[in-house]
Amino acid sequence: MSENRDMMFWEEETENDLPVIQLDRDVPDRWKVLLVDDEEAVHNVTTLALEDFEFDGRGVEFFHAYNGDDAKVLIREHPDMAVILLDVVMEREHAGLEVADYIREELKNKTVRIILRTGQPGQAPERDVIVRYDINDYKEKTELTSQKLFTLMCASLRSFRDIMALERNKVGLERVIESSADIFGLTNIRQFTEGVLSQITSLLHLDSSAAYMKAEGLAVSDTAEGLKVLAATGEYREVVGKDAQGVLTEDILQDISQAIKNEKSYYRADRFVGYFSTAMGSTNILYLSGLRPLTEMDRSLMEVFARNISIAYENIDLHYELEDTQREIVYMLGEAVETRSKETGNHVKRVAEISKFLALKYGLEKETAEIIKLASPLHDVGKIGIPDAVLNKPGKLTADEWVIMQTHAQLGHDMLKSSKKKILKASAIIARDHHEKWDGSGYPAKKKGEQIHLFGRIAAIADVYDALGNERCYKQAWPRDKVMTHILGQSGKHFEPRLVEILLSNIDQVDAICAQYQDVV
Template identity: 50%
Template sequence: MSSDLGQDDLLIFADDERQPTLAESGSIENRWKVVIVDDEQEVHHLTRLVLSDFEFDGRRLEFVSAYSEPEAMKVLEDHPDAAVVLLDVVMDRDDSGLRIVRHIRERLKYVTTRIILRTGQPGQAPEKVVITNYDINDYKEKTELTAQKLFTTVMAALRSYRDIQVIENNKLGLEKIIHASADLFELKSLNQFASGVLTQLTAILNLNRNALHCNSFAVSKGQEEIYILAATGDYSDSAVPNTRVQDVAPPRVLRCIEEAFRNKRGEFAADHFTCYFQSKTGRENVIYFEGAVKPSEWNRYLIDIYCSNVSIAFENLYLNEEVETTQKDIIFTLGEIAETRSKETGNHVKRVAEYSKLLALKVGLPEEEAEMIRLASSMHDVGKVAVPDEILNKPGKLTPEEFDVIKQHTNHGYAMLNHSNRDLIKTAAIIAYQHHEKYDGQGYPNGLAGEEIHLYGRIAALADVFDALGSDRVYKKAWPLEDILDYFRRESGRHFDPKLVDLFFEHLDDILEIRDRYSDPRLA
């Protein structure tokens, strides 16, 4: 050692009791974690003493100690967030420190942790050999480590660790942006989409913070009111989708949201930010997000990238919504046209649609699928547009030849609909084709039996016959309800799926409520 060093600059090793694991002053939250691995208690004590007032980037140190090779391996497994390891070489074995280096890099896969090798016996681990063959970041002989040099060494290691962490987090953030943006286009419901956006924003901003609690709103502006699409955190329980935001949001949050709509732009503040979106059709949405810390410049960059993709996804979602709305209107219109040609009321279409959805839900299908059946079932008789009027509206009994023509409406309907790749149209094609099949195989056009008939066809068959029997037609008067119910009991397992018949009777009150809601005047 140099003789001109002052006594205070030297690390003097003296006997002392083992110190507590954590630094005693201040909170241990958000500290740089330093693991000291050495079999000499004095080294632990003096390291803590020299670095007791150390601070870097506004954060103090948290010390964790290990005194042997096995203990070090266990401690390191328990502390994957260790920023720096001050590691002795010779402990239980002559190469304990080098074995621990292998453990950290190869088994634990800690690539960002900075390892500083400190040895009092450099002959056991020559610097050139160690620095070449082992993934360490610094090599110091204990005899050269003054207080100032230890301070400088740890400072340099932490600066390197911080910068690597920033790079890793930035990489992770970009990966999340890529995956999140892809997921956005899988969400078809506006409320599901908005909820997904809030969840993904939380994940993007919460990359390396375990304690950050985030609250957020996604809202949509109607003609007069602002409505909630989704909410997270403290707002999630009270913020039911499609309720007015002013009924739920605190005044300060409401002001921020209204300001974003008024200014048509978002903003970043100390504890929150807003993002504004406007579609080409004029639909407006705002995301409000608040957390414990102000977004960094990098996080603001991530948010900007992500929100650009959200804006595109909002646009696509609204366009898809327009297409689906138009498609639904066309489907109902076509169904009503078919019924009008046979001098039947369009309410038959509505009732069959509602009966079908009810049965679909009661049989256990999810809401989205049941709604698709509701829409598609309105097209069950669309093939009648290809049947001549004189046959379709004949008041008397049909001849066998005429009935064969009528039966062809199932094939005509299927031919009209089966070329689409849209799930809704494909469902309508199935219903149009199979709603006259019978459970015992005596129906048409293909004589399918039992579960050979698609569930959609079985549901529509029951709904269609119930409404047809209870309605006036040119060739018959409406049946009394009791006669219809007796018919259904007799035809369970013959014309109709017995499970669906059971569900029909279990929920008869709901069926009759639908019938009364969409009732129509009897034909003269």
């Protein structure tokens, strides 16, 4: 097992090694402070006293309201307001208290720091106000000297900053959980990797300034054939599926090579390189560029998320291993049946590929078409139960022998029907229904039209088209024109007319499939 399961990260390189990218922001990086008072002089004095105020390297941006209703509008439009200096008595005796109640109860804003200021303390006794309303401080206007106002703002902004940090941590952890849940349901490696790229971008863009940045990423798989681009976002989308060596820049390739060589993920200036390997031997690299400098919180979230990604890649590898095993068993069993009946194993491959092609043209989803492809090789598995004398008889079967031969459809279904696996369940359906006919004259149940499962209808026309065009123990191969004439003549009789139309209108592509898997003499 690779050490990256513990998700070790390289130390970030210093500014002497690589420059930190300076990001342009469209909004000023200042604390928002709302002054609410019906006296113009109070606004002027407060603004003057805090004119050069800075906290934590950031200045102050003032917003002004002269009554409670205007204050409600401003706080609604600016939910990221840090501090409100709020007068109690304005157009109404308790207008300020109404604003405080509106912020906490209706807007559910628990982060903004509310400091009540009053010139008439008797109108709203401090003890009653503190107990009844969710405010953070209560000051008489006469006691707020320039120095005390400075101290009050520092304390309020420090509290706001720490509350927002906790909130971001909470949001970040929720995103880790949600992101992991979203992508853990994906078993297609490309979809999964695209999901990982999207979720990592989301995780690393947690603060307000992130909205003004654009991150782009790609995923590379280290295979026996070399580095292949598995998925991508942004400007890298054009290189998906291509050889990484031929389409990526030298600096990106160096970053990827270093991650593979050292078996570690790392951050470097404005980019992240994630290294993920599994016990099955696969290695995947995630590369994101255009990121802002990462905080400790970002790194912590990434490490948690990356551990989940490592587990997920491991699970996908296991999923593929199980699917490959199941697929191999199905093909081997199908080929064994064909070999016993003195037919070539390539027949099942051709039927599988033709069935998938027809399913896609019919409008089925890719996943369903793939299941039909993987299931169709067992369409004749019931022939295992047919005696050799009947199965391999070179001439025409007698009536009794034909009855015996027909039982292979139900035999095949009975052999597979108890399986809970999607592929084998589909195989059971195909084995049962691929000899039924659209007009109801088929076997074993004389089903008619859409009573025949679509899987069986698709496999039937694929099976017959390939069987007629190739030599069997009981017949010579038919010429292509004769096969097409027969298929057309059986539209609405043996085959569903829509499938006949799809097959014949795409006959060149179907024949290309047959040529790709032609019998080896």
